[in-house]
Ligand code: GDP
């Protein structure tokens with residue numbers, strides 16, 4: 001019985017939602033371990049498209065248990081809106097969702113703090129999703145946050161809310177914000193939402209560990225991507241949580257010894273939303289072409305995603321910090337039509353060639369990508385192909401090239417946004433882990 005982690009190997013939007021939705025069929029429980037409603041996981045089922053922000057992508061399978069773990073930050077309004085959206089689509093998901101009583105709660109003033117910090121003209125903005133994610137995690141680490149368990153206890157909530165809102169008023173005044181923070185109105189609103197959420201909240205660490213003792217299989221769904229991880233990403237241009245595989249354990253209360261496999265999701269190229277270094281970015285015609293063909297616009301903010309070529313040193317780095325057993329390469333079809341495909345196979349930093357990811361942001365910005373050029377498959381579209389041997393030879397050679405250079409097996413290839421436009425390769429480690 002394998003419990004697996006599926007997470008992003010790049011800067012997010014790799015297609016995790018589609019893959020988790022597809023693989024969910026083989027698991028009993030799907031658990032999110034970090035992030036919040038900054039995530040946008042698109043799942044396309046027949047002609048219906050869902051963008052899940054907070055609720056794990058397994059929820060679209062009726063009856064499947066999904067867990068929002070302690071490592072996630074929850075905006076109760078966003079959670080209720082997402083439940084409403086799914087219920088309007090005819091999915092009675094309420095009975096499927098468990099929310100950790102240790103998950104921290106996002107308040108409107110977290111967005112206010114983020115706006116202040118992103119709006120400072122004397123500092124570099126991160127280009128966040130403006131959902132209050134970072135400031136909520138700041139309060140968590142600062143040991144002044146409010147958890148789901150606290151929200152559900154009226155007396156505890158009142159006391160902690162007094163402390164937290166007082167701090168935020170001080171911050172607002174320090175930055176010259178004179179608007180009313182609507183502290184009492186928000187208190188009442190959160191009290192009401194608490195009652196709607198109460199039936200979903202429990203100690204999900206016990207729930208998950210009991211499920212595993214009962215022989216059930218758990219799939220852990222990462223949000224964002226490893227290069228946005230607070231420790232391992234391109235700091236400070238990162239999100240504020242542990243998106244890498246280690247976060248799956250701290251973010252759910254499941255021991256590392258219970259994890260049987262780690263699967264990385266990577267596009268056949270690479271994208272990034274928001275600011276920060278991006279060595280293989282193509283700001284020219286090819287980048288534009290990829291953006292159009294791949295519909296590379298943010299699913300949360302609608303921002304155009306920056307596009308570029310597959311980055312081997314980056315993938316080797318994320319494979320190292322996560323210990324990928326196998327890779328899922330998505331959006332291979334987006335490269336259809338290109339005569340030539342570039343791959344960044346090494347970095348040149350301060351005149352020296354390297355395969356290592358520098359820690360210093362300045363050095364990241366300095367990277368000159370070293371490219372190798374591979375033949376494309378301009379006349380043989382791959383869209384919707386579901387058999388590996390039916391892919392054009394050049395596309396298979398491209399996949400083999402990625403495997404050889406990254407040192408990780410490509411166990412699954414995706415050729416379109418729909419569930420079934422996917423292939424798991426026969427005889428791969430991925431196939432064994434999914435059995
Ligand atoms: P996530 O955040 O990792 O779940 O990814 P997003 O949902 O933000 O972005 C991935 C986008 O690519 C979504 O619009 C998906 O429907 C789409 N997608 C996923 N896999 C494929 C694929 O293989 N081919 C194409 N053309 N689109 C895909």
Ligand code: IMO
Pocket residue numbers: 008011012013014038039040041126127128129130131133134222223224225228237238239240273274275
């Ligand atoms: P999914 O799960 C891509 C980026 C933001 C910004 C940085 C910090 O769909 O892959 P934040 O609001 O988290 O404090 O913003 O992280 N970012 C994402 N980029 N996909 C995501 O999620 C992202 N979530 C956050 O654009 O650069």
Ligand code: MG
Pocket residue numbers: 012013014039040041042299
């Ligand atoms: Mg996304």
